[in-house]
Amino acid sequence: MNVKNLAWVIAPLALSAGVIWLSAQAPQTTEGVKMGELAEKVQAREKAVAQKEVELRQMEERLATLQGSLEKDRNDLQNREKALQEANLKLTALKTRPPIDIQIIRTYENMDPIAAAPAVKELAGLNQDVCVSLLGGMQAKKAARILDQLAPKDAKLAAQLSEKVGLTRPKE
Known part of the structure; x- marks a missing residue:
């Protein structure tokens, strides 16, 4: 091989190696900073989500308590309504000859x-x-x-x- 052909093979390889080396160096420093910021944001989001989950569980517990109380009140009201209807029927029966x-x-x-x-x-x-x-x-x-x-x-x-x-x- 002559020098001319060798130069044609080595020049593109050298340029490729330089581009690869530069691309490998620059993104790490800029990407590294961005990754740190992103990690902090993700951690903050995770904490917020965890707090929201705790609040949601507390709200669900309160809702379950209120639903139980509402159901009890509804049953009491239905029982009272039945008693009133029965008393009304008895009263009507007493008032009619x-x-x-x-x-x-x-x-x-x-x-x-x-x-x-x-x-x-x-x-x-x-x-x-x-x-x-x-x-x-x-x-x-x-x-x-x-x-x-x-x-x-x-x-x-x-x-x-x-x-x-x-x-x-x-x-x-």
Whole structure:
């Protein structure tokens, strides 16, 4: 090989080696500084993420506690609502008179009040609701005469019957 050919082979190799050497030297120093800064940023981010995770866990615990409390309150409210509905049904039942045959009402109306008073007392002893329906279905004057005969012998019963007749209304 002659010198000319050798120069053509060595020159590109020398240039390549120089470029490689320069490229290997410069990026390390600039990349090294950037890598340090990036590492610090990553560590700061990791700390922030860890703090957020802790806060998130605390919030989840509070949320679970609040959900449990809410569920308990909801159950209590449903139980109270059921109790109120049952009490309302009982109250409605107490305020409404059971249906009674009109013929029985007319029979008691046509009885002498002196004779009807002991019968009403006996009926009240057996079933006060039926007695209240009977007196409530009667004409006011005739019921008053019977209660007037009942009052001297059993004023408490007469008062109870009067109160219940006044508080109830016939079923529609």
